[in-house]
Amino acid sequence: MIETSKYHITQAGLAGEQLLVDAAKKNPKDFAVLYDKYYEPIFRYIYQRVDDKEVAFDITQQVFLKALDNLYKYEFRGVPFASWLYRIAYSELNNLFRKKKVEHTVNIDSVSVYSIIEEIQESKIEQYHDKIIEIIAEQLDEDDLQLIEMRFFEKRSFKEIAEILDITENNAKVRTYRILDRLKKIIK
């Protein structure tokens, strides 16, 4: 099978969140609850992809502003509100990268690289460490990079990745393992 449970929070939690969104649509001041709840995760998502901390804070504020501005368009689709915020952040970052206003950065920690090497079942960890970093930074396209970042550098579950990208959990898994398979072939 193969559909996954799409719900990162419980059904009651989703319904409660929907109420918060409804309230914020009527009164922007009520958006404060959602802002408080998702500020840190959205900041961390952005900061993972940019070099400068201050820039990351500015983009975060911009993402929430866009969210509030477009809230009337938001349509509940059975996934947490956060996935909508992540998509705004992703779009905002890509705009900034494309216009070269912000430098696209890949923030990698060594431990995560080791976990990738383990995942592709390679024993020569030290030998492949730098090679993996090079491939990730230079050879992966934006979508693939995003999956690797989310899975290994941000340590997100497939369920959460699926929610953010609006794909099934299985699809997130399949795509991630395809990338790993490619990595394995490239480094050899």
Place this chain on the structure above:
Amino acid sequence: MEKKVNINRPDISSEEILKRKNFDSLLKQYTSIHKPFYKNPWFLSGAGIVAVAAITTIVLKLNNTNTPTTQSVKQETTAIDSVAIANFYKNEEAKPCINPPLTDINIPVTIYKVIAEKGAILNFKTGSKIIIPKNSFADKGGKLLKGEVELHYREFHDPVDFFLSGIPMTYDSAGMRYHFESAGMMEMLAYQDGKPVNISPGKLIDIELASNYTGSEYNLYKLDTLANNWSCLGKDKTVEDKPDSKVTATTTAKQLEQTIEYKTVETKKEEVQKEKNKKIAVLPKLIAEPEKPEQAKKDKYTFNLDIDAKEYPELAIYKGVLFEVGNENKSFNSSMYDVTWDEAIIKEGPEKGRNYLLTLKKTSKKYDLVVYPVFEGKNYETAMKEYQEKYSKYTAALDKRKTEEKKIEEVYQAQLAQLKKQEQELELKWKEQQENQFRQMSAQEKVHRMFAINGFGVYNCDNPLAYPTGVSCTAGLNNEKDIKLMCYDVFLVDKEKNALFSYTKNPVVKFSFNPESKNLLWTVENGILYWLKPEQFGEIENSEGVSNLRMNKVEQKFKNADEMKDFFNF
């Protein structure tokens, strides 16, 4: 695109991030880009006097806070509804693991009564067999039970059965959700005096579950109602039905006789029989028929004896009774008549009430004579008169009793006829059910899926299955008047699969289906079944947005699962 790479950049703390939160600033920015339209320069420069007048009207209306506007009333209503909706979903989520969607119909339970110390082999109407070894039942503490145990058994073989039972057909494993394609599911529970009973430690009950799915891809699962999930118990074993094991009329009758419904009727038959006997027993005791006095024959010898009135009331009613020596006394001779006997004892004779045994004793000699009561002369006439009076009373009492007995018999026969009718109805219903079951199960493919259980509950021979794919749809569900349905569980039936795919709607439902299959969608609002017809699936297209599906109310009230199966062409 060239990217900068940072290796092992220091992490940033949550405290630092939270310090930078500034919602007021965000709100200020938002407000600045959302000035009221009448303050925007483009509006003032482009508007004429009429427009200004219109603005004045609007502003005045907006400022009139004392009068509630339609908008404000509407908002309040929406807020209340939102709370109600949230509560609705909260309640739906809190419902028990087994949650039949329709309150009026469910898959009926067949109750068997089993003597714990004897065990039993039970044959279910589908052809399934349950083999219960002796001493298989224990109480909660593990103490072996004796006496009668009620076994509640039912089976589920198709999507209608799964739906009506409310048994979850999803299986969560390692964060993945699977759906079951079932080769047959059964529920067995046991009770003694209304209390749940367990299977004795170390004992196993063998199940031979009739199934029309021959594949070996099925695993055996047990429902854990506390964890709200299934536990995989491994593989079952399939055995094809032998031709000679087809159910015959005799085995059908035996199966029927094992059902609690049939046994109940049989018990009632015994009860009405006992009731009848009891009523007859309490009727006034009938007096003994008086013996017609006999006149003494001149050529016969008679004895005149004192009779104990208490011992022989039938003789005591007459005066002057004599005892005539019968012809059967070959040893009697007239000389015995001349002896003065020391003792003469009268007892009941070989024909009770008609003759007596007279024992005559003198010293060591003893003679037994069969004698008959007789009367002479006036005594005979008096006795005859008394007899006629007594006989009249006796016949009157006899007639009265016969009338009473007839009434009791009539009541009994009416009750018996009613019970026999019930038995015939049960037999008919049983046959119909059996025919239905067999119609649904292809004779060529029929197998028995065999497994042993050490605990009561729900067991399922299943193959975890993918959701159907092809067309994905995110939809709100409306009734025929385009009013949103307040429903939670939504079930997809793909007629190519023996499965029930469940989804939840909160507030929309996201599902996928195979457009090549014949599909149905079911949901329930306030106990009313709604469905999406197969032809309506053709109108659904892959879409990113939310569509609204118009569900059809099922007007027909189903009395049982078979009626629902007929309705949906299963």
